[in-house]
Amino acid sequence: AEAYPQFAGRKLRLQLDCVGMPDSGVVQFLGVVREQIAFQGINLEVRVMGEGGCGPGCVAGPSCGDGIVQSKFEQCDDAVFAGKYGGCAPKCVLAPHCGDNIVQKDEGEQCDPPSKANGCNAACKFSMVN
Numbered sequence: 001a002e003a004y005p006q007f008a009g010r011k012l013r014l015q016l017d018c019v020g021m022p023d024s025g026v027v028q029f030l031g032v033v034r035e036q037i038a039f040q041g042i043n044l045e046v047r048v049m050g051e052g053g054c055g056p057g058c059v060a061g062p063s064c065g066d067g068i069v070q071s072k073f074e075q076c077d078d079a080v081f082a083g084k085y086g087g088c089a090p091k092c093v094l095a096p097h098c099g100d101n102i103v104q105k106d107e108g109e110q111c112d113p114p115s116k117a118n119g120c121n122a123a124c125k126f127s128m129v130n
Helices: 024-038
Strands: 012-018 042-048
Touching: none
Parallel strands: 012 042
Antiparallel strands: none
16 A cells, blocks of 8 residues: 555455466465455455356456357357257366277267278278279
8 A cells, every 4th residue: 555555545446357277286376365365455356267167347257158169168158058969068077079099889879980091981881892
């Protein structure tokens, strides 16, 4: 307050917006900072703005189910999560699909993963070679 007389006697808030959850070392450091500034009447607020956090203006941040793929923490996001072959499953992970290294015979796959070396085409079917 001495260095900034315009703030003397006023409640202040320091806001730190994080894209993801801070690691334990950062959380511990922020605890020390909070203790040091609290006696000056300054409140430290930390907002996590990644998966399900609060975005700018405190609108809902990006999250699984919003229909937008957030490549940092989602493989897919169709906002349906039926988990059907080739689609998106709950928690925004890919459902079984061609290319997942698992042969889904009930979905018509003959091989997986696709590879010229093993004769498996992009549809996970063996290609005919003449």
